[in-house]
Amino acid sequence: MNISEAPSLEEAKRDGRLYITQPYESYSEENHQAWAKLYQRMLPRWHRYANPHFLEGINALCLDPNRVPRLEDVNRFLRPLTGFQAKAVSGYIPAFLFFDCLRNREFPTTITIRRSDKLDYLPEPDIFHDIAGHVPMHTDKHFAEALVRFGECAHTAAELVSGIRDPETQVHCLTSIIRAMARFFWFTIEFGLMRGADGLKVYGSGLLSSYGEIAHAIEAAEVQRFPIQLEWAINQSFEIDRYQPLLFIVDSFDHLFSLVDQLESWMKSGKLNNVAPGEPGVNEEDLRSFLHAGQRRS
Numbered sequence: 441m442n443i444s445e446a447p448s449l450e451e452a453k454r455d456g457r458l459y460i461t462q463p464y465e466s467y468s469e470e471n472h473q474a475w476a477k478l479y480q481r482m483l484p485r486w487h488r489y490a491n492p493h494f495l496e497g498i499n500a501l502c503l504d505p506n507r508v509p510r511l512e513d514v515n516r517f518l519r520p521l522t523g524f525q526a527k528a529v530s531g532y533i534p535a536f537l538f539f540d541c542l543r544n545r546e547f548p549t550t551i552t553i554r555r556s557d558k559l560d561y562l563p564e565p566d567i568f569h570d571i572a573g574h575v576p577m578h579t580d581k582h583f584a585e586a587l588v589r590f591g592e593c594a595h596t597a598a599e600l601v602s603g604i605r606d607p608e609t610q611v612h613c614l615t616s617i618i619r620a621m622a623r624f625f626w627f628t629i630e631f632g633l634m635r636g637a638d639g640l641k642v643y644g645s646g647l648l649s650s651y652g653e654i655a656h657a658i659e660a661a662e663v664q665r666f667p668i669q670l671e672w673a674i675n676q677s678f679e680i681d682r683y684q685p686l687l688f689i690v691d692s693f694d695h696l697f698s699l700v701d702q703l704e705s706w707m708k709s710g711k712l713n714n715v716a717p718g719e720p721g722v723n724e725e726d727l728r729s730f731l732h733a734g735q736r737r738s
């Protein structure tokens with residue numbers, strides 16, 4: 441038995457159920473070994489490259505270095521700190537629902553884990569990316585507030601586009617807004633760098649869960665690292681299957697929060713309706729999730 445083949449997971453996928461209970465007994469010894477290997481090789485790199493809020497978060501969550509975490513154990517430590525909790529999901533969550541979870545201080549969490557003989561970067565998230573990469577950041581009050589604020593922006597978007605009567609214009613604007621939000625998320629929450637008293641550190645979860653890229657992001661001469669500019673980030677396409685050649689730096693999580701505020705005010709003024717085309721793609725499910733939410737509100 442392996443977690444990817446857990447009957448309850450396959451059933452949930454078949455029935456289209458997004459939120460599930462973590463079938464903890466389905467993790468195999470190989471699954472636990474994969475976690476242990478990932479965690480142990482990352483630890484020295486976190487100490488070297490991660491921002492101090494992340495390191496505090498890792499300590500606060502009391503993760504077991506040797507066993508795949510139980511979400512309920514993680515939540516017992518996490519909830520009192522910021523109200524956030526990890527919520528097990530069966531697979532891909534359409535964009536609006538994902539952002540809406542953040543607004544409710546819930547983090548959709550993948551429960552499968554990569555194979556122990558394939559530890560390096562994989563494009564889709566797994567429990568190591570979600571629990572060891574994202575969740576420690578959710579223990580920080582300022583970061584958590586920025587994430588909730590970002591989730592609120594999805595509601596603003598759904599409401600705004602629900603007021604556009606022409607269907608073609610509506611889909612055009614919504615696609616552009618989702619693209620802008622996805623780029624913002626990518627260049628901050630997933631791949632963000634932060635400047636602090638002890639130099640440049642990583643706070644983006646895509647970097648925090650990648651053994652190779654966390655060092656590359658800070659050390660490699662060819663990586664472009666610039667203070668974040670919102671107009672740049674929302675118009676910048678990216679590729680998910682390579683080390684990022686361009687990274688953006690924030691000063692603090694209050695700075696990040698103010699950028700999310702600005703993103704929302706640009707959304708309201710129509711500035712996100714025509715961002716540069718290119719990656720990431722916006723799929724049908726993502727569009728439908730926003731349109732559906734907008735209909736419920738109007």
Ligand SMILES: [Fe+2]
Nearest residue numbers: 565630645646
């Ligand atoms: Fe992620």
